[in-house]
Amino acid sequence: MALSAIDPRSALVLIDLQKGITSIPGAPFTPAEVIERGTRLATEFRLRGLPVVLVNVKATPPGRTEISLRSGTAAPDWTDLVPELDVQDTDIRVTKQSWGAFYGTSLDLELRRRGVTQIVLGGIATRFGVESTARAAHEHGYHVTVAVDACTDISADGHRASVEGVFPRLGETATTDEILATLP
Structure with a gap:
């Protein structure tokens, strides 16, 4: 469904824009484009006093062993958010251990x-972090808008x-420019 409005009580939630994940090639957009x-979205949300949530993934869920960041093979800064986000003290930081940002977190x-x-x-x-978070947000009763060109x-x-x-x-769904033009 096309974008109709942005609620005046909206929050931006950015998933896994961290050094270890943004180093992997993306399609149809590059991580740099995302x-x-x-x-741009975070800057405008902050200017309007709207919450910005920055989510990173730290490890796999407890008990899962098929893929693990606990093995010590990941770079020490793998979970660090990319510096371009210009993390602010007012931003909400969420660290998750699964695909979605709701399960097992304070989001x-x-x-x-x-x-x-x-x-x-x-x-x-x-298909992973963004879709899982969108599904959970819908199940929690939030209005969901996906910036389709701000994910890859x-x-x-x-x-x-x-x-x-x-x-x-x-x-x-909407593009970044459409969302920026609709912000309250």
């Missing part, structure tokens, strides 16, 4: 404390499948 668009509590009714999503990877995947086909097949059923 970072640039996410940074819902942080948003509800601020009266947030809608989340605008971007990040990496479209390891596969252009995978990105397109989420953008065309999943996100319209969870909420609205």
Whole structure:
């Protein structure tokens, strides 16, 4: 569904724009393009006094062993958010251990404390962290808007499948420029 409005009680949620993940090639957009668009969104949300949530992934869920960052093979700064985001003291920081940003984190509590009714999503990877977070946000009763050019995947086909097949059923989709033009 196309963008109709941005609630005056919206928050921006950016998923996994961290050094270890943004070093992986993306499609259809490069990580650099996603970072640039996410940074533009974050700047405008901050200027309007709207919450900015920066999510990183630190490890796999406890008990999962098939993929692990605990093995010590990841670079020491793998989980660090990219400097282009210009993290502010007012930003909400969430560290997750699974694909989605809601499960096992304080995200819902942080948003509800601020009266947030809608989340605008971007990040990496479209089919994993972004889609999982969008699904959970929908299940938690938030209005969901995905900035379709502020997220990317390891596969252009995978990105397109989420953008065309999943996100319209969870909420609205728009480009970064459309969202910026609609901000209250």
